Amino acid sequence: MATTETSRTNTAPQQLPYHKVKIKKPGQRACNEPNAKGKFCGGHLKRWYYMTDAVEQACGDVAKAWGPNTEVYRCEHCKTLYLPNPETPSGLNVAGEGQLSVFGLTIPPKEK
Ligand SMILES: [Zn+2]
Numbered sequence: 481m482a483t484t485e486t487s488r489t490n491t492a493p494q495q496l497p498y499h500k501v502k503i504k505k506p507g508q509r510a511c512n513e514p515n516a517k518g519k520f521c522g523g524h525l526k527r528w529y530y531m532t533d534a535v536e537q538a539c540g541d542v543a544k545a546w547g548p549n550t551e552v553y554r555c556e557h558c559k560t561l562y563l564p565n566p567e568t569p570s571g572l573n574v575a576g577e578g579q580l581s582v583f584g585l586t587i588p589p590k591e592k
Pocket residue numbers: 511512513521522523555556557558559560
C-alpha cells in the first residue's frame with residue numbers, strides 16, 4: 481500500500497531561528513500547539529506588530545526574514561507565530577465581519 485505522504489502539508493512555513501512558525505487555519509483564533517501536558521495550548525492568536533515590539537527589535541529575525549509589514553499573529557500564551565493562511569483573502573476585518581441576514585438586512589457587528 482502506498483503511504484499517505486500527501487497528508488503532509490507542503491506549505492510548511494519557513495522557520496525562524498528564535499520563533500516557531502505555523503500557518504493559521506482559516507478562522508482559527510486559538511493556538512493548537514500542544515503544550516507540555518499534551519493538550520492544546522488554546523492561547524489567543526493576536527495580531528503581532530513586531531516592528532513595535534521592543535523584545536523583537538533586539539532579536540530582529542522576523543523583520544529580517546519577512547520585511548517590516550508582514551501580517552503575523554502570535555499566541556499570547558506560548559508565543560508561537562502564525563502566518564495567515566494563503567487561502568484566506570487578506571484585508572478582512574479582523575474585528576469580525578458584519579453579518580448579512582437572509583432577508584437582506586445588514587446586521588451591524590456587535591460593539592463592546
Ligand atoms: Zn500557544
